[in-house]
Amino acid sequence: MLAFGALVDLSLAPLAADAIHRMTRPLAAVQGRQSQHVLGEIAVAQVADTRAPAYDNALPLVSGALVVAGALRIDAQRELRRRLASDGATVSASSTDAELVAHAARRWSDRVAERLLGDYAIVVWDRSRRQLIAARDPLGNRQLYWGRVGSVVALGSSVDIVRMLPALSPARDAESIGSILHHGWIERAEATALRDVHRVPAGHTLVLSDRAPVRLQRHWSFPEPAPLRFAREEECLAQFTETLDEVVADRLRGGDATIFLSGGMDSSTLAVTARRLAPSVPLHALTVVQPTLAPSDDDRLSAAIATRLGIGQTLVDDDAGPALAYLATPGRMPAQPLDEPDLAGLRVGAEVAARSAPVAIFGEDGDTLLRAPTLWRQIRTQPLHEVVGAWLRYRGTAGRWPWMGLEWRQRVARLRGAAPALRTPWLRRPPPPPRPRRDHPTRPLTTRALSSPQWDALHEAFEPSTTRASVLFTLPLTDPRLLEFVFAIPPVPWCQDKQLFRRAMRDALPAEVLARPKTALDGYIEARVAQWRAAGGADTPISECVAEWVDIATVREVLKVGSAYDVLDAWRVLQVDAWLMREEGRRA
Numbered sequence: 001m002l003a004f005g006a007l008v009d010l011s012l013a014p015l016a017a018d019a020i021h022r023m024t025r026p027l028a029a030v031q032g033r034q035s036q037h038v039l040g041e042i043a044v045a046q047v048a049d050t051r052a053p054a055y056d057n058a059l060p061l062v063s064g065a066l067v068v069a070g071a072l073r074i075d076a077q078r079e080l081r082r083r084l085a086s087d088g089a090t091v092s093a094s095s096t097d098a099e100l101v102a103h104a105a106r107r108w109s110d111r112v113a114e115r116l117l118g119d120y121a122i123v124v125w126d127r128s129r130r131q132l133i134a135a136r137d138p139l140g141n142r143q144l145y146w147g148r149v150g151s152v153v154a155l156g157s158s159v160d161i162v163r164m165l166p167a168l169s170p171a172r173d174a175e176s177i178g179s180i181l182h183h184g185w186i187e188r189a190e191a192t193a194l195r196d197v198h199r200v201p202a203g204h205t206l207v208l209s210d211r212a213p214v215r216l217q218r219h220w221s222f223p224e225p226a227p228l229r230f231a232r233e234e235e236c237l238a239q240f241t242e243t244l245d246e247v248v249a250d251r252l253r254g255g256d257a258t259i260f261l262s263g264g265m266d267s268s269t270l271a272v273t274a275r276r277l278a279p280s281v282p283l284h285a286l287t288v289v290q291p292t293l294a295p296s297d298d299d300r301l302s303a304a305i306a307t308r309l310g311i312g313q314t315l316v317d318d319d320a321g322p323a324l325a326y327l328a329t330p331g332r333m334p335a336q337p338l339d340e341p342d343l344a345g346l347r348v349g350a351e352v353a354a355r356s357a358p359v360a361i362f363g364e365d366g367d368t369l370l371r372a373p374t375l376w377r378q379i380r381t382q383p384l385h386e387v388v389g390a391w392l393r394y395r396g397t398a399g400r401w402p403w404m405g406l407e408w409r410q411r412v413a414r415l416r417g418a419a420p421a422l423r424t425p426w427l428r429r430p431p432p433p434p435r436p437r438r439d440h441p442t443r444p445l446t447t448r449a450l451s452s453p454q455w456d457a458l459h460e461a462f463e464p465s466t467t468r469a470s471v472l473f474t475l476p477l478t479d480p481r482l483l484e485f486v487f488a489i490p491p492v493p494w495c496q497d498k499q500l501f502r503r504a505m506r507d508a509l510p511a512e513v514l515a516r517p518k519t520a521l522d523g524y525i526e527a528r529v530a531q532w533r534a535a536g537g538a539d540t541p542i543s544e545c546v547a548e549w550v551d552i553a554t555v556r557e558v559l560k561v562g563s564a565y566d567v568l569d570a571w572r573v574l575q576v577d578a579w580l581m582r583e584e585g586r587r588a
Contacts (some may be wrong), residue, residue, distance in 0.1 A: 001056050001071035002464040002472065003030040004046040005156035006123050007165070008132050010210035012041045019152070019166050020045070026160035026335075031354075031470045042125050044069045049358045049470050053254030054096075061098035065128040066105060068098045071142045071157060071472075072120035075250040076481070080104070083115055105133065110207045113219040117481070118250070119474055121200075123155050132208040138220040139478045140202025140456055143463050147197045151210055158465035159335035162197045171195045172583065177337070178549050181572050182424055182431035184339035185457040189435075190216065193336035193579070202456070222440050222447045223480065225488040227382075236489060237504050241273075244504075247479040248273045248361075252281055256357035258471070260349075261285040261313070263301025263513060265501045266366035270476055272508045274361065275309045284356035285313040288349055292319050293531065294524035297516075304510050316352055318345045323532045324540075324571060327578045330585075332468065337579040339572050340461050341528075350462075350469035360473045364458070367518070368449045369477050369486055372495035373442060374405025381442045382490075390492040402492045423569050426554040443487050450478060529564040545580035546573060 005023045007015055020038060024045045027034060032047040037060050044060040046069070053073070060069040074080065074097040081100070084091050089103045097118075105112045105124045112124065113135035121144035124133040134155055136144045146155045147162045154165035163170065173195040176186045186192065189201035200206050203220035230236040251257070252274060259274065261267045274283055285306040289299050299315070306313040325344040326332065340346065353360040378387045394402050440447040460466060462473035476482070486495070494500040502514050532538075538559045542552050550573055558570045 001059055001157075002032045002047045002049055002470055003027055003157045003161070004044065004059075004070055004121075005154065005161040005164075006045075006069050006125075007043045008125050008153045008155075009041040009151050010130060010132065010153060010208065011151040012127070012130065013151070014040055015043050015152070016166070019043075022164040022166065023154065023156070023161060025164060026156075026158060026465070029332075029468060030464050031468065032464075039067060041127070042067055047464075049472075051255070051358045053358055055253060058096040058098040061096070061102060063099065063102040065126060066102050067125040067127075068101050068105070068122065069125075070120065070122040070134075070144070072097055072101065072122050073118045073250070073253070073474075074100055074116060074120065075118040075479075076246070080115060080117075109133075110205060110215070110217070111219070113205050117479075119472075121157060130210055133205060134200055134208075135205040135219065136200045136202055138203045138480050139450065139475070140459050141473075141475060141478075143456075143460055143465075144200040145192065145197055146200065146206060148208070153208055157463060159192050159194060159197050160465070163194060169194075169196045170583070170587065172580075174548070177576060177580075178427070178429065178431055180337050180339065181549055181576055182427060183453075184569075184572055185453045187431075187434055187453055189453055189456065199456070220480070222443075222450075223484040223487055224441060225484050227490075228485075228488040229490075233503070236494070237500075240485060240489075240500060240504055243481055243485045244269075244273055244476075245277055247476045247481055249277050251359065251361060251474050251476055252278050254357075254359045254472075256282045256284070256359070258284045258286050258353040258357045258360045259311070260353070260360060260362050261287050261302045261306060261311075262363070263296075263298040263305070263516065264363075264519065265498050265505070265513070265516075266477060267363035268302075268305050268509055268513055269366070269501045269505055270361055270363055271305060271309055271311065272505055275311065276508075282357070283309075283311045284353075285311045286316060286349065286353050286356075286360075287313060288316045288318050288345075290318050290521070290524065293527040294521040296519065296521060298519075301510070301513055301516070305513060308510065314352055314356075316345075316349050318342070318349075321345055321348070322535045322537065323528050324537065324574060327540075327574065330578065330582050333579055333582050334460070334466050336460075337572075337576045338457060338461055338466070339575060340457075341568070341571050341575070343461065343466075346461060347467050347469065350467035350471055350473075354469040354471035358471060360471045362462075362473050362475050363477060364475050365449075366477050366498060366501065368446055369482060370495045370498050370500060371443075371446045371449065372403055372405075372491040373445060375402075376405065377442070377444065378491060386490070387492075390490055394493045394496060398493070398496070402496045423566065426550045426552075426558060426570065426573065428549055428551060440487075446483075446487075450483075525568055526564040529567045532567075533560075540574055542573065542577055543581050545584060546577040549576075 020043045030047045037044045055073045087107045119141035120137045121142035145162045149167045154162045176191045179187045205219045207215040259271045287302045323341040
């Protein structure tokens with residue numbers, strides 16, 4: 001489902017026609033097949049792709065006293081069916097994804113999402129219990145927002161859908177806006193830029209009923225698997241390939257797929273896997289290039305990969321449009337401020353991807369998946385002889401020592417009281433401190449990165465409500481099944497320099513790709529800022545709307561003469577200001 005909204009009156013009273021009509025207005029911005037379903041105290045409005053994948057065909061689902069709505073693709077169905085059967089459910093082999101959710105909700109009620117994998121934002125209304133359950137997938141691939149006025153609850157895939165609930169306050173959340181200005185995202189996972197519109201955090205379930213307090217409970221945590229040890233390298237690679245196959249196969253259930261392909265290991269590993277698993281499924285490669293701002297060998301290498309796999313390739317030139325170009329069209333502003341200076345370019349890429357397929361496979365984030373723990377962490381969590389043996393073997397085969405980690409430098413700096421460099425000198429008030437997060441016992445660097453609120457901003461940017469394109473992005477390399485496997489294997493050698501990917505793909509990719517080190521787009525930010533300044537961007541007006549949070553004179557100075565990375569931070573002011581001005585226009 002590209003976008004959806006739902007209204008539920010927990011008291012079972014029929015919904016007002018005006019409230020239903022208001023909910024449907026924001027959906028008009030999303031291209032696709034619109035439909036509306038009114039079932040007494042619940043109404044569902046949605047936009048589906050005209051090439052709707054099989055897992056979207058049965059929404060909303062009415063099954064007895066249950067109504068299932070949302071956006072969903074349920075993975076690992078064999079295991080889910082086995083669990084349902086062992087708990088007494090009779091599940092047909094042809095059951096749709098929505099029917100599986102309904103079976104699970106009957107068996108496990110508000111714990112339904114504990115056994116679900118996939119990309120989903122699900123809403124389950126149980127009329128018999130007068131209970132509303134809303135859940136979001138483990139890594140937050142699909143957005144889910146909610147708001148409540150009295151007994152009426154609005155839920156949807158975008159802030160703009162929920163804010164249409166009659167009598168819901170349009171008041172801004174000052175702390176959230178300050179967080180966006182400082183960090184580029186909202187630190188509180190359950191908050192939005194509007195005080196009375198809330199987000200269901202990734203891996204959480206919201207439970208609402210007419211008379212009970214609101215409950216928000218975690219249904220997924222990062223795995224802590226028992227270690228896997230293999231006698232031979234081939235055994236590890238075989239199990240990795242089997243796991244990756246399952247992950248990619250689930251995402252190919254929608255038929256055609258576009259793969260965002262670069263010349264690096266992450267996207268090329270996914271492309272090889274997809275082509276091998278589904279030789280008859282039309283695959284399309286899309287490569288974003290910056291031939292003048294950041295020339296690289298991605299263009300040549302991605303073309304070689306596409307040719308080798310027999311996949312057609314489309315190039316999207318990201319040089320032409322200057323940063324912040326999307327601010328020129330206030331009517332296409334995101335539902336809440338996003339730190340996405342190249343949103344116009346992202347929209348172009350999404351539109352090109354949508355022409356080829358309803359699903360876009362994106363290679364984020366192999367770097368985080370295979371981020372090795374430090375030497376100190378390995379010594380604390382693995383037998384010492386294993387650590388020493390692995391390090392010596394790696395030194396003998398690779399000719400260098402594994403990555404050691406530099407946590408000790410950070411600790412010394414903290415002990416000395418060294419203050420971090422201030423990147424936002426224009427902020428009028430200090431931001432709230434980051435929320436404490438529990439460290440994973442063996443892979444804290446990976447879990448810190450993947451639990452960062454920055455991911456919510458990324459997924460929100462990919463939502464069709466933001467891109468305005470009929471395509472759903474999916475990120476296989478953050479799948480919980482891959483996380484569980486990688487967390488169980490020795491970090492040396494597999495997590496060093498992406499050896500897991502390189503060795504698994506050694507017969508499938510060109511030698512130059514396999515040997516290519518991690519390559520940054522050197523000079524890209526500097527060139528982007530220079531291009532923006534040359535187009536007069538530093539003279540962009542700044543309204544008084546943002547003066548509550550920032551010193552405007554200091555922002556102007558940074559935009560004119562600050563370093564490229566200081567300007568990158570200051571661009572957030574312009575994006576927030578444009579959103580605030582739109583909000584003022586709405587109030588008027």
